[in-house]
Amino acid sequence: MYRPITETxxxxxxxxxxxxxxxxxxxxxxxxxSLWYKDAIIYQLHVKSYRDSNADGFGDFxxxxxxxxxxxxxxxxxxxxxxxxxxxxxDDGYDISAYEEINPTYGSIDDFRAxxxxxxxxxxxxxxxxxxxxxxxxxxxxxxxxxxxxDSPERNWYVWxxxxxxxxxxxxIFTDTEKSNWSWxxxxxxxxxxxxxxxxxxxxxxxxxxxxxxxxxMRFWLRMGVDGLRLDAIPYLIERDGTNCExxxxxxxxxxxxxAALDAEFPNRIFLAEANQWPSDVRQYFGHSDECHxxxxxxxxxxxxxxxxxxxxxxxxxxxxxxxxxxEDCQWAIFLRNHDELTLExxxxxxxxxxYREYARDPRMRINVGIRRRLxxxxxxxxxxxxxxxxxxxxxxxxxxxxxxxxxxxxxxxYLGDRNGxxxxxxxxxDRNAGFSEADTAALFSPLIVDPxxxxxxxxxxxxxxxxxxxxxxxxxxxxVRQEYKAFGRxxxxxxxxANRRVLVFIRRYRDELILCVNNLSRFAQYVELDLxxxxxxxxxELWSKNCFPGIGDLPYLLTLGPHNFLWFRLMPPEQAKSYxxxx
Ligand code: NOJ
Numbered sequence: 001m002y003r004p005i006t007e008t009x010x011x012x013x014x015x016x017x018x019x020x021x022x023x024x025x026x027x028x029x030x031x032x033x034s035l036w037y038k039d040a041i042i043y044q045l046h047v048k049s050y051r052d053s054n055a056d057g058f059g060d061f062x063x064x065x066x067x068x069x070x071x072x073x074x075x076x077x078x079x080x081x082x083x084x085x086x087x088x089x090x091d092d093g094y095d096i097s098a099y100e101e102i103n104p105t106y107g108s109i110d111d112f113r114a115x116x117x118x119x120x121x122x123x124x125x126x127x128x129x130x131x132x133x134x135x136x137x138x139x140x141x142x143x144x145x146x147x148x149x150x151d152s153p154e155r156n157w158y159v160w161x162x163x164x165x166x167x168x169x170x171x172x173i174f175t176d177t178e179k180s181n182w183s184w185x186x187x188x189x190x191x192x193x194x195x196x197x198x199x200x201x202x203x204x205x206x207x208x209x210x211x212x213x214x215x216x217x218m219r220f221w222l223r224m225g226v227d228g229l230r231l232d233a234i235p236y237l238i239e240r241d242g243t244n245c246e247x248x249x250x251x252x253x254x255x256x257x258x259x260a261a262l263d264a265e266f267p268n269r270i271f272l273a274e275a276n277q278w279p280s281d282v283r284q285y286f287g288h289s290d291e292c293h294x295x296x297x298x299x300x301x302x303x304x305x306x307x308x309x310x311x312x313x314x315x316x317x318x319x320x321x322x323x324x325x326x327x328e329d330c331q332w333a334i335f336l337r338n339h340d341e342l343t344l345e346x347x348x349x350x351x352x353x354x355x356y357r358e359y360a361r362d363p364r365m366r367i368n369v370g371i372r373r374r375l376x377x378x379x380x381x382x383x384x385x386x387x388x389x390x391x392x393x394x395x396x397x398x399x400x401x402x403x404x405x406x407x408x409x410x411x412x413x414x415y416l417g418d419r420n421g422x423x424x425x426x427x428x429x430x431d432r433n434a435g436f437s438e439a440d441t442a443a444l445f446s447p448l449i450v451d452p453x454x455x456x457x458x459x460x461x462x463x464x465x466x467x468x469x470x471x472x473x474x475x476x477x478x479x480x481v482r483q484e485y486k487a488f489g490r491x492x493x494x495x496x497x498x499a500n501r502r503v504l505v506f507i508r509r510y511r512d513e514l515i516l517c518v519n520n521l522s523r524f525a526q527y528v529e530l531d532l533x534x535x536x537x538x539x540x541x542e543l544w545s546k547n548c549f550p551g552i553g554d555l556p557y558l559l560t561l562g563p564h565n566f567l568w569f570r571l572m573p574p575e576q577a578k579s580y581x582x583x584x
Pocket of ligand 1: 091094095196232233274339340
């Protein structure tokens with residue numbers, strides 16, 4: 001559970017001791033705030049899908065730059081960019097063929113620099129991808145390795161074997177496409193190891209030259225000024241016989257080594273761990289504050305979906321109880337959807353069956369061990385359900401990540417291959433190509449979502465800008481309210497027990513901020529009686545309206561909520577609440 005970090009607050013005013021490595025670095029992003037990632041609202045997007053500035057059908061950096069105002073207005077203060085490096089794009093860019101270049105379809109290094117500078121001017125930080133577990137088989141390192149003699153230093157940059165039964169205890173991740181973690185290379189006359197697609201050979205992290213090369217890649221982007229690196233597929237760096245080849249101590253050693261390199265030169269930059277593992281295993285990726293600053297909380301995500309569909313808070317409360325404490329300067333990253341399938345690896349078999357039954361009736365909605373759909377269709381287009389899920393995203397412990405397009409309720413296309421159905425072009429307007437591109441429609445990198453009810457003619461930014469009650473404008477307010485209180489990003493999470501299990505209640509506490517969150521998971525109105533006697537005398541201030549509710553007394557505190565409603569209160573001493581009280 002969560003130790004109250006109020007007991008020993010971290011010093012937030014620690015001045016930066018080094019200047020940034022980048023001579024062009026813009027001072028507009030506050031260098032002194034070493035815990036910035038705790039107060040962040042992250043917006044995740046693919047440059048390719050966002051906005052095409054040169055009418056070639058692919059989004060690009062210039063296009064993204066045009067749209068920074070939109071991101072700023074949404075209230076996001078950090079952008080996470082999916083891979084934009086040269087790549088055969090057989091895994092949408094996670095198959096990298098050159099680490100220190102930009103895919104020319106998306107622009108040039110100068111365009112990337114311009115984007116960074118413009119983002120920093122707006123106080124928006126930028127997180128990019130460090131994909132180091134594997135490369136594309138087209139990467140020169142792999143081409144060199146396969147041609148080099150067996151057991152030579154060059155061959156040794158990847159993981160080879162003559163025996164495809166080695167490391168037999170290792171699961172397959174892409175179960176729909178791969179039969180083995182080994183593939184035969186006719187050129188090398190050996191098998192090579194790959195945890196993902198067979199065109200993505202794993203680098204050999206037992207080789208110190210590989211670790212050094214990866215550090216140089218890291219430094220290259222940090223020197224340019226990126227604020228954080230998402231460490232893709234980080235549990236799989238090292239392989240050992242007789243293990244499942246995940247989360248090994250040697251893998252953590254590599255991470256500590258990378259972190260030391262980060263800290264030596266780049267204060268206030270962060271690592272975000274992608275470790276799709278159980279909470280106790282993910283805990284290890286924070287180390288003693290000497291590995292990653294942040295890590296995704298994968299297991300809580302499907303449980304939010306379970307809770308709302310079961311109308312029962314138990315799945316969320318249970319997983320939070322299993323969530324260990326993390327070091328004070330570390331942080332969870334939470335999300336509802338992302339560019340991948342809604343992963344069901346961190347649930348029991350029974351829970352997986354439930355999720356498939358409820359959320360993926362059509363087999364086309366399923367891929368690998370997960371569901372390839374977006375948030376709005378998962379909620380059957382229910383506005384109240386979408387709002388409640390977003391309210392949970394913004395109030396559960398950790399830094400929230402919004403997947404582009406979910407803020408306007410975009411739909412998906414389950415007829416596209418792989419996970420492409422949730423990666424379609426951003427819907428800016430009802431104009432041609434949804435305002436995404438001026439290219440011929442046939443030239444777009446992906447079909448647009450056109451069918452009702454999620455087609456771009458109705459679901460688009462322009463339309464939602466004009467309607468005060470739109471989801472987009474509601475999302476802006478939600479983010480605004482959250483950002484008024486540090487407790488959401490930094491506070492403890494304390495569940496409040498109530499007899500009615502259809503209501504999920506918790507308190508977020510940080511210094512003098514005490515926030516009570518009450519969520520009705522049910523499609524019907526509910527009441528809940530809360531034992532708040534420990535907070536007797538406090539006055540609840542409803543955060544959206546700034547209305548004072550009746551003070552907390554000796555009796556159980558009674559609240560009623562409409563279907564899928566939520567309420568956020570700041571609990572204040574009466575003297576502080578006075579300024580908000582008004583006669584009705
Ligand atoms: C994790 C990424 O999120 C996913 O999109 C990718 O396919 C795998 N890593 C393999 O690179």
